[in-house]
Amino acid sequence: MMKSDRREFLNLSGKYILGAGLAPLFSALISGCKTMEAVTKIGTSIAVSQGVIDESQADSINKSASAVARSFQDITPEQEYYIGRTVAATITAKYRPYNKPQANMFLNVLGKALAQASELPETFGSYHFLILNSDEINAFAAPGGLIFVTRGMLRCCKHEDAAAAVLAHEIGHVQLKHGLQAIKKSRITSALTTLAIEGTKSFGQKELAQLTETFEDSISDITSTLVNNGYSRSFELEADMAAVKILKNVGYDPNGLVDMLNVMKKRLKPGRLDFAKTHPPPAVRIAALRKHIGRYTKVKTAGPRQPRFMAVFRNI
Structure with a gap:
């Protein structure tokens, strides 16, 4: 809307x-x-x-x-969905969807599997994932489980574990209701004050x-x-920690998130409206992840995951 x-x-x-x-x-x-x-x-x-x-x-x-x-604590799942749908409409007005059904289907199957392993496996309107036709390196999670990933971000993912890590991070934001917490409490206070003062007259x-x-x-x-602004550093690191748990629950290697961040670190350009502006530096996130998951080990890409991932995203 x-x-x-x-x-x-x-x-x-x-x-x-x-x-x-x-x-x-x-x-x-x-x-x-x-x-x-x-x-x-x-x-x-x-x-x-x-x-x-x-x-x-x-x-x-x-x-x-x-x-x-309502404040974000009081918003029901149904109301969160309607707020998220409005936010999603704003995002898709700025970024055009990527019109490749096979790629979007893959992202939805992967994302929904990850969501089932999160602490919020179901939302009122269900989780939905969409690729945005943009070279920016970015991803967004609207309240209620509407998640967007740019083509530029997917190009930072060299294997399925890395792509799963991006989605798990965004699911973490939904699970932790970070989007709703962005609403300034002063908005509601202002509205109620105006209503109370004006309620006794025309x-x-x-x-x-x-x-x-x-x-x-x-x-x-x-x-x-x-x-434009991004979440606080603490929110981003919270989402990373949630992503690690989700990835482990499904059987993906959390080092996939480290791999993605290392690629991102090389490709981000200062001054652009992407992760460089809206997220903590990849090096900061990698350091926090290593404290949490231990020493880095190379992600194993043997088996069916890599061929199916490359078949869909080779030319993203």
Whole structure:
């Protein structure tokens, strides 16, 4: 969903909740999220009964309003999915998908197998993996299990264990809910404060615009972190440690992550919007991994893994 679509939904929900004479009820929002859900549903039900919106639109408004009102700890798996879908739409607006069904199918089979061995084997909308048609060396994990890997990143993977390590790292971010934690707590505080102050009087366009902007910015917090700023060093190292555990559970060699990082270290170019900007230096991650998995040993590529990997990704 693009920013204009989000704005339309939020303005629509506000218009028919407030237009129905329900503005005073917003003062109760300060008491918790359940009240916001109830008020939103009242407003959208009225709009549906008047033929202004249909059931599908009402459902989307309810889900959006419910999700953005919560801190990341309180967000349900269903709400996390809808937030993640919005983030994913923003990412795919910036990066075109790679239109090679065989390669994307391989990535999904591999990724879903890894996810089953994680501490979050299922999400509301299931895990989905997509290759992005970009030479940037990068990967993104939207809340709810929507994971993207660029062609540039896959070129850093010389064997299947390395590709598995990239996906396991991103699954680690989903498992640890790092994306949701990117939402600034001040966003929610600001929204609730505005609602409490304005709830006893007429809600104007200015106040509604402020709320709409706050909710949009919650999504922007996540996408900006993923694409522009990157997670904190501690979050990245946490995801690496989660990846090691996942890889071991499935039978992949964690040294595959070291191999990928060594290739990345040679290919990253300072100043570009890729892992060089959004992640700790590969050398830092490699040092932390060695403390965790011990001395490096060469990844064994004998057996069926290497031929099937090369058959799909040789010309990526």
